[in-house]
Amino acid sequence: MATVDVDLPHVKEEDQHHHGPAKGLGRWLYTTNHKDIGSMYLIFSLCMFMIGGIMALIIRAELFQPGLQLVEPNFFNQMTTMHGLIMVFGAVMPAFVGLANWMIPMQVGAPDMALPRMNNWSFWILPFAFLILLSSLFMPGGAPNFGWTFYAPLSTTYAPESVTFFIFGVHIMGASSIMGAINIIATILNMRAPGMTLLRMPLFVWTWLITAFLLIAVMPVLAGVVTMMLMDIHFGTSFFNAAGGGDPVLFQHVFWFFGHPEVYIMILPAFGIISEIIPTFARKRLFGYASMVYAVASIALLSFVVWAHHMFTVGMPLVGEVFFMFATMLIAVPTGVKVFNWVATMFRGSLTFETPMLFALAFVVLFTIGGFSGLMLAIAPADFQYHDTYFVVAHFHYVLVPGAIFSIMAATYYWLPKWTGHQLNETMGKIHFWLSFVGVNITFFPMHFVGLAGMPRRIPDYALQFADFNSMASVGAFIFGFSQLVFIYNVIQNVRVGEKATAQVWEGAQGLEWTVPSPAPYHTFSTPPKVD
Amino acid sequence: MTKAITLAISLIAAPASADWQINMNQGVTALSREIFDLHMLIFWICVVIGVAVFGVMFYSIFKFRKSKGAVAEHWHENTTVEVVWTVIPSIILIAMAIPATATLMDMYDTSEADVEIQVTGHQWKWRYQYLDEDIDFFSNLATSRQEITNEAAKNPNYLLEVDNPLVIPANKKVRFLITANDVIHSWWVPHFAVKKDAIPGFINESWVKVEEPGVYRGQCTELCGKDHGFMPIVVEVKSEADYQQWVSDQRAMKLAMAGEASKEFSMNELVAKGEGVYNTACAGCHQPNGQGIPGAFPAITGSTIATGAIDTHVDIIINGKSGTAMQAFREQLSAVDIAAVVTYQRNALGNSVGDLVQPNTIKN
Amino acid sequence: MKIWVLAICSVMASFLGVQSNANRERDFEHGRFSVFVVAGLLMTLIFLLSVYGLVQLAMMYVQ
Numbered sequence: 001m002a003t004v005d006v007d008l009p010h011v012k013e014e015d016q017h018h019h020g021p022a023k024g025l026g027r028w029l030y031t032t033n034h035k036d037i038g039s040m041y042l043i044f045s046l047c048m049f050m051i052g053g054i055m056a057l058i059i060r061a062e063l064f065q066p067g068l069q070l071v072e073p074n075f076f077n078q079m080t081t082m083h084g085l086i087m088v089f090g091a092v093m094p095a096f097v098g099l100a101n102w103m104i105p106m107q108v109g110a111p112d113m114a115l116p117r118m119n120n121w122s123f124w125i126l127p128f129a130f131l132i133l134l135s136s137l138f139m140p141g142g143a144p145n146f147g148w149t150f151y152a153p154l155s156t157t158y159a160p161e162s163v164t165f166f167i168f169g170v171h172i173m174g175a176s177s178i179m180g181a182i183n184i185i186a187t188i189l190n191m192r193a194p195g196m197t198l199l200r201m202p203l204f205v206w207t208w209l210i211t212a213f214l215l216i217a218v219m220p221v222l223a224g225v226v227t228m229m230l231m232d233i234h235f236g237t238s239f240f241n242a243a244g245g246g247d248p249v250l251f252q253h254v255f256w257f258f259g260h261p262e263v264y265i266m267i268l269p270a271f272g273i274i275s276e277i278i279p280t281f282a283r284k285r286l287f288g289y290a291s292m293v294y295a296v297a298s299i300a301l302l303s304f305v306v307w308a309h310h311m312f313t314v315g316m317p318l319v320g321e322v323f324f325m326f327a328t329m330l331i332a333v334p335t336g337v338k339v340f341n342w343v344a345t346m347f348r349g350s351l352t353f354e355t356p357m358l359f360a361l362a363f364v365v366l367f368t369i370g371g372f373s374g375l376m377l378a379i380a381p382a383d384f385q386y387h388d389t390y391f392v393v394a395h396f397h398y399v400l401v402p403g404a405i406f407s408i409m410a411a412t413y414y415w416l417p418k419w420t421g422h423q424l425n426e427t428m429g430k431i432h433f434w435l436s437f438v439g440v441n442i443t444f445f446p447m448h449f450v451g452l453a454g455m456p457r458r459i460p461d462y463a464l465q466f467a468d469f470n471s472m473a474s475v476g477a478f479i480f481g482f483s484q485l486v487f488i489y490n491v492i493q494n495v496r497v498g499e500k501a502t503a504q505v506w507e508g509a510q511g512l513e514w515t516v517p518s519p520a521p522y523h524t525f526s527t528p529p530k531v532d
Numbered sequence: 533m534t535k536a537i538t539l540a541i542s543l544i545a546a547p548a549s550a551d552w553q554i555n556m557n558q559g560v561t562a563l564s565r566e567i568f569d570l571h572m573l574i575f576w577i578c579v580v581i582g583v584a585v586f587g588v589m590f591y592s593i594f595k596f597r598k599s600k601g602a603v604a605e606h607w608h609e610n611t612t613v614e615v616v617w618t619v620i621p622s623i624i625l626i627a628m629a630i631p632a633t634a635t636l637m638d639m640y641d642t643s644e645a646d647v648e649i650q651v652t653g654h655q656w657k658w659r660y661q662y663l664d665e666d667i668d669f670f671s672n673l674a675t676s677r678q679e680i681t682n683e684a685a686k687n688p689n690y691l692l693e694v695d696n697p698l699v700i701p702a703n704k705k706v707r708f709l710i711t712a713n714d715v716i717h718s719w720w721v722p723h724f725a726v727k728k729d730a731i732p733g734f735i736n737e738s739w740v741k742v743e744e745p746g747v748y749r750g751q752c753t754e755l756c757g758k759d760h761g762f763m764p765i766v767v768e769v770k771s772e773a774d775y776q777q778w779v780s781d782q783r784a785m786k787l788a789m790a791g792e793a794s795k796e797f798s799m800n801e802l803v804a805k806g807e808g809v810y811n812t813a814c815a816g817c818h819q820p821n822g823q824g825i826p827g828a829f830p831a832i833t834g835s836t837i838a839t840g841a842i843d844t845h846v847d848i849i850i851n852g853k854s855g856t857a858m859q860a861f862r863e864q865l866s867a868v869d870i871a872a873v874v875t876y877q878r879n880a881l882g883n884s885v886g887d888l889v890q891p892n893t894i895k896n
Numbered sequence: 897m898k899i900w901v902l903a904i905c906s907v908m909a910s911f912l913g914v915q916s917n918a919n920r921e922r923d924f925e926h927g928r929f930s931v932f933v934v935a936g937l938l939m940t941l942i943f944l945l946s947v948y949g950l951v952q953l954a955m956m957y958v959q
Contacts, residue, residue: 066686067680068681068682069682073758073760073762074825074828077755077758077760139827140827141827142828145757145758151715153714153732154715154716154756157714158655158757158857161827197924198924199921199925242731242733243733247733247734248732249734282604283598283604284605284606284608285606285608286608288608288609288610288614288914288915289608289609289920290609290917290920291614291913291915293920294906294909294910294913295910295913295914297910297936298910298913298936301937301940302940302943305940305943313718313727313728314729314731315731315734315737318636319951319955321636321640322633322636322955323947323948325629325633325636326629326947326951326954327947329625329628329629330625330947332625333618333621333622333625333912334910334913335913336581336618336621336913337614337912337913337914338913339585340614340617341614343585343588343589343592346589346592346596347588347592348602348604348605348607349592349596349602349604349605350596350597350598351592351596351598368586372581372582375574375577375578376571376574376575379571379574379628379632380636381567381632381636382574384639385556385571385725387727387753388718388720448554449552449553449554449555452554452556453553453554453556454557454750454751456720456751458755459751459760459761461691461761461762463689463690463692464686465553468552469552609916609917611914611916614913615912615914618912618914633951633954637955
């Protein structure tokens, strides 16, 4: 982005006294402050990450050895389902919304989000959505057990009773996401400081602007598909029931029309974060800023026309198969451009390797590996061998864990000093990074092998030939899981103690958020800064 | 406590026959080898791109460190370079798409089949119907419950073995018509590179032509409920002569079964036979001890159906109960099996009604 | 008319994933948002049709 020169408005001491946070619990319940709401989103997402992580560890513990040891198959299916739903809708998406809440107003020089009361509401309905979802674990018949993709008719005619609660939960979290997206768009389009033209916006803001449009476009589709399920279950319709003239494959088309853009919703803000961090620690401007912005926009548009590559084995007509194969392969091109640009940013820079940079570098390498397996999956004939095996599990975990999750951790380490006013404990950060990096690879790399060798996904028990790599993956999962405790400890310690951070924090950091003191005052940019 | 002990034992006793296969199976058909080649081609393309990208990246990481005195340069754009590194991958990808399309067209060419078999996915077993012969049977998991719960040593084909394998002739084009009875399943045999979703109410097609006789194993690959991991596929490919022999054996067996249905059985015979049927067909949901899973699958022990009027009991097994997971066993079980399992359920698993039903009174 | 041509050029550049800074500044200083949206949707449609055409061509070529 363009170099930002700022005339910082004089922050008056008494302003802060008058407009500081309220006392007690009321502060958090009634707050309309983007920083408070951002913090709540991030804490909520961390809790969900832990709950979803425990479920993942239950899954990996059961899969440590062949045979059924710890859980029944039905409970195993509930775990895979809830793990997926919680990680996607409870951990990754709220974390990005939290980061957006914290950083977008500060990066565009706005005093707050455009719609602060709606901001409060869109956060506070989320915990209820997930309480409803989690409570289904204790209902007779158990929690949803039909996978996070909830294919009909397993999720309609053959679903446990709790499916109705699941549908309600999805509706609420969809409403929350849509409101969050509206708020972000309104903020970016209306609240920029004078001189902060669209073309000067940081990439994180750009990627979130485009992500927000994607959210508004596809969350109603998700709401639509769960409503169709609800009608099938309780009101006697037959959208997905062949016996009544419906079509189970219709479900998959509608679901993936939401689901594929959803994949980009979870990765575009990550692209934005990485595009902020790498230039900072390379001390060099982002290579091809314009290309990055345009490529994100085109990825967003094209993400609507590739959904059926998740469905190569449903028996589509040949023309459909070839069409979605071609379209998917072409969308790989603008994605590849981003990786090339990050590498070019590092080339002939002046690199240092603080914790955020380590996570960002791991992101570039491991996300690219996930991209390669994605390219392999796009080859429709080969996909007949990959589809619904552990190869797919390896693929999407490579783009989501060292992709989305690592970017969130990188962002947390990067902006934490700005939030808390304390310098990061680099040693702890590096321990966390290396444990996570090693853990993630031990967990997910062997999954490529068992998948290619023929292990289907979502099975609680497996044939003996898959045993060795599965034990290995389980060991890795526990390393990765427990190393997150280091992260939590590090963050808590940072909030409590630590060396005072400067406003700039990182030597190479550029942008409006680094012009305000650390910690950022409760209200920033009450008078807009002037960006030249 | 016993669970803890079995767990401890299973953790110590590492499986003997594990291996370290890391790549896709080449398979045993022309098509599966073609797919394997495509897989390797795209894999090597990825490797080359990866080596180039990561090479430059690691070079930068080692060379342009601030600690080594590197000073950042100021350029941040070069449209020509960007266009070059975008256009080259695009061309590679389009080139890749052409052989992939050709393979796809072969896969979709199901014409001129020699043998046609309808494959139907049920929760949690497969049904095979030979459309040209009068052969129709179900294929259930054959691995014992004890092996799954770690009370017995696991055999090499653990979870990949069935009671009645699908039998097909070698060197003949076999067409599969794949559908499902309840939820979506997916029929996959890795060595054939055949994977097709089995969708209730719709029929998908696929085909295979295997050159060498042998036994090939696969699994259901679409989450289909509780026992999704326990519905394997075993295909026995036989030479033409052996296949014909097998077909006539099947016919003879069918006649013998029909004779058996008119026989009178004693209570002990029925209960003994019923236990086997129960464990294959019912125990998956109603559990081996008949207790069911509260909230999901009702118990047999003390159930009003299993201790009430015998006709109702027979009826629910034959016709199932719509809107629930209780399927119709009309076509899955013979009259003898139904009589046996009804008698077993009424006089075992904690029930002791004392009556029995003879196969010849069961009207399918 | 000229702004349409420029918008379509920019959208084509975005599909490739490459755009120069000079063009970007021109787009943001002289372009209109609505023009870009319409051009984007139009080009997506054209993209769809051309992929479809390519598919038909590939299938003819293979046969």
